[in-house]
Structure formats: structure tokens, C-alpha cells
Amino acid sequence: MTKETTTKKRIVFCDFDGTITENDNIIAIIKHFNPAGWEDIATRTIATEISVKEGVGQLFRLLPSTLERAVVDFGISNARIRSGFPEFLAYCKDNDIDFYVTSGGIDFFVYPILESFDIPRDHIYCNGSDFGGDRIEILWPNPCDGHCANDCGMCKTTIMRRFSSDDYERIIIGDSVTDFEGAKLADVVYSRSHLTVKCEELGLAHTKFETFHDIISAMRAEQKGS
Ligand code: MG
Numbered sequence: 365m366t367k368e369t370t371t372k373k374r375i376v377f378c379d380f381d382g383t384i385t386e387n388d389n390i391i392a393i394i395k396h397f398n399p400a401g402w403e404d405i406a407t408r409t410i411a412t413e414i415s416v417k418e419g420v421g422q423l424f425r426l427l428p429s430t431l432e433r434a435v436v437d438f439g440i441s442n443a444r445i446r447s448g449f450p451e452f453l454a455y456c457k458d459n460d461i462d463f464y465v466t467s468g469g470i471d472f473f474v475y476p477i478l479e480s481f482d483i484p485r486d487h488i489y490c491n492g493s494d495f496g497g498d499r500i501e502i503l504w505p506n507p508c509d510g511h512c513a514n515d516c517g518m519c520k521t522t523i524m525r526r527f528s529s530d531d532y533e534r535i536i537i538g539d540s541v542t543d544f545e546g547a548k549l550a551d552v553v554y555s556r557s558h559l560t561v562k563c564e565e566l567g568l569a570h571t572k573f574e575t576f577h578d579i580i581s582a583m584r585a586e587q588k589g590s
Pocket residue numbers: 379380381382383538539540
């Protein structure tokens with residue numbers, strides 16, 4: 365008899381900042397333009413005194429919209445793609461694995477950085493931006509559903525819940541504490557950095573990675589073993 369899991373479609377939810385890219389682009393942008401007061405907001409966000417949505421919104425409101433060109437240019441040119449990402453996209457395509465980007469990043473750098481890769485636009489979830497006012501305003505088109513009270517901004521678990529675990533084997537790839545709720549929901553977790561620490565602390569099964577080549581190897585091994 366065929367194992368039940370083999371009938372499920374595999375789907376990847378992949379984080380962007382610090383996962384597809386080497387570093388966190390939001391922090392890089394804010395650090396570079398260095399507006400007064402950003403460190404305090406960043407510290408309070410990391411300490412979860414304020415939500416990610418509140419923190420990111422406040423950080424960008426420190427920057428005047430007149431900086432649009434400079435902020436966008438810096439955001440795009442500063443980013444480096446993690447090794448093996450194009451190969452991983454090809455692996456997903458060849459193996460009929462759905463691939464989605466679930467990013468807490470902002471549209472003005474996420475879409476341009478991903479432009480050279482063949483990812484349908486409706487498979488990329490991220491936050492929006494408005495440069496029409498005095499200050500840069502972040503927009504939140506993907507809010508938390510009734511199952512999430514974290515005020516995520518871009519809610520990864522809300523998107524994951526749209527793909528039922530009855531039909532899908534849900535795979536999450538991420539690097540930070542903001543990926544942890546998604547990791548709890550997922551069938552398979554690929555983690556690096558803070559997400560690995562958090563998974564170890566709370567005993568959640570995970571496979572560590574540093575490059576996307578590591579993930580391809582782990583997936584190949586798993587397919588052979590099943
Ligand atoms: Mg990240």
C-alpha cells in the first residue's frame with residue numbers, strides 16, 4: 365500500500381530576509397540611513413515589547429519619502445542571494461514541489477531582487493509601501509487571520525493555513541524567531557540562525573542548513589529513504 369504522505373503535494377514556504385538573502389534587508393536599510401531613534405524601536409521589537417508590524421511601521425516612518433530613490437536603490441543593491449537558491453528553485457520545479465515566498469520584507473526590494481528568478485508574482489507574499497506622504501508608510505496586505513494574534517504584519521501562518529495539511533506536506537524554510545509559529549504548523553522545518561536556536565530550545569524537529577544546496581541534499585536523502 366502506498367504511504368499516505370506520498371499522495372500529498374509538497375509545498376515550500378520560504379522566508380526572504382536572512383534566508384533567500386544573506387542578511388536582513390530591513391535592518392540594513394535602517395542602519396544605512398541611520399535616522400535618530402531607530403535603535404530603540406529595533407530593540408523593543410526584538411524584545412517583543414511591540415509587534416513586528418508596529419516596529420517595522422515605526423522604523424520606516426523615521427525616513428522621509430524624499431529618500432525613495434536612495435532607499436530603493438540601496439535595498440536592491442545591498443542584497444546578496446544565498447548560495448544554491450537558483451538550483452533549489454529548479455529542484456522544486458523538477459520534483460513538482462510548489463514554491464512560495466512568505467516574506468516580512470517590503471515590496472520595493474523583494475520583487476526587484478527576485479525578478480531574475482522564475483517565480484510567479486502570486487507566489488510571493490510580502491508587505492507593501494507608500495511613498496506618497498511625507499514619511500515612508502508600510503502597507504499590510506496580508507494580515508493575521510482569526511487564528512493568529514501576533515500582529516505579524518505579513519502573517520506566515522495565515523498563508524500556510526490556506527493549504528490544508530490533508531492535501532499538502534507543508535515545508536518551511538527560515539532563519540528567525542518570526543518563522544517559529546510557521547515552523548510549529550509545518551510538517552518539515554529547514555532552519556538556520558535564530559530559528560535553529562528556538563527549535564532546539566522548544567524541542568521542535570528541524571534540519572539545519574546554511575545554503576540551499578544543503579536543503580536539496582536533505583530532500584534528496586529523504587526521498588530516497590521514503
Ligand atoms: Mg528572515
